[in-house]
Amino acid sequence: MEKTLEYADLLRLMDDRATAFQAVVAAAPSLDVRVPTCPEWTLLDLVQHLVEGRYRWAATVAAGPAEGPAAVTVPEVPQDRGDVPAWFAASVRELLDALREAGPDRECWTWWGASQSPRTSGAVARHQLQQLAVHTYDAQVAVGAPQPLPAEVALDGVDEFLTTCCATTGAWPHKPAIVDYHATEGRSWRVWLSADGARVARHPGEGSEPAGVAAWGTADELVKFFYGRITAEQLRVEGDPGIFDQLIAWEPEV
Structure with missing residues (x-):
């Protein structure tokens, strides 16, 4: 990371x-x-x-x-x-x-x-x-x-939210999925969702397995999306946005 x-x-x-x-x-x-x-x-x-x-x-x-x-x-x-x-x-x-x-x-x-x-x-x-x-x-x-959130706060905030609030050992109850987040400041993250839970890491880069859904925005926009202050429609999204809905609704049992 x-x-x-x-x-x-x-x-x-x-x-x-x-x-x-x-x-x-x-x-x-x-x-x-x-x-x-x-x-x-x-x-x-x-x-x-x-x-x-x-x-x-x-x-x-x-x-x-x-x-x-x-x-x-x-x-x-x-x-x-x-x-x-x-x-x-x-x-x-x-x-x-x-x-x-x-x-x-x-x-x-x-x-x-x-x-x-x-x-x-x-x-x-x-x-x-x-x-x-x-x-x-x-x-x-x-x-x-x-x-906007200060730049250094927002960039750390994307990583902090994903590793603290998203990563879990609770089983993902849906079809396994990969979710990518790309900050326009040049950092990217990947979330793997499976029966083993949610695992977060830096994006593996070119040539990696394609994501089920990916979102692009400034770090400020990504943090605000994570906290429900803006919606996915305010980001650039490719893939199945329904995965975001599943993530938002997910309350994993651990």
């Missing part, structure tokens, strides 16, 4: 995306605006989701190896909307401090036990960067000012 971001870069970029998210919240005309990409939520709901997640993952990383996520008490939502950005910022500091203290190799509970990602603080940092990046985009959409 392509070399991933260094741990220090993950923390730096998490802080950067958190700062961008905080700026959107501070400037929003109202925290009651709806978030079109998370249609059940207002902007305040989105902030609360992130705050709860930052504290929960900070405690989970600090706890080390465990059978489940750490229990945590989250500070209550401020009554004054002017205090909400600082409330969010404090949760990010809590997570970043826990990650700095742990370093990249501390084992800890994660929900992706059967994937190709390790169960470590480094993998948590990598996934949480993507959570902050995608939800920053959501907040920007809510106020009418969407921006």
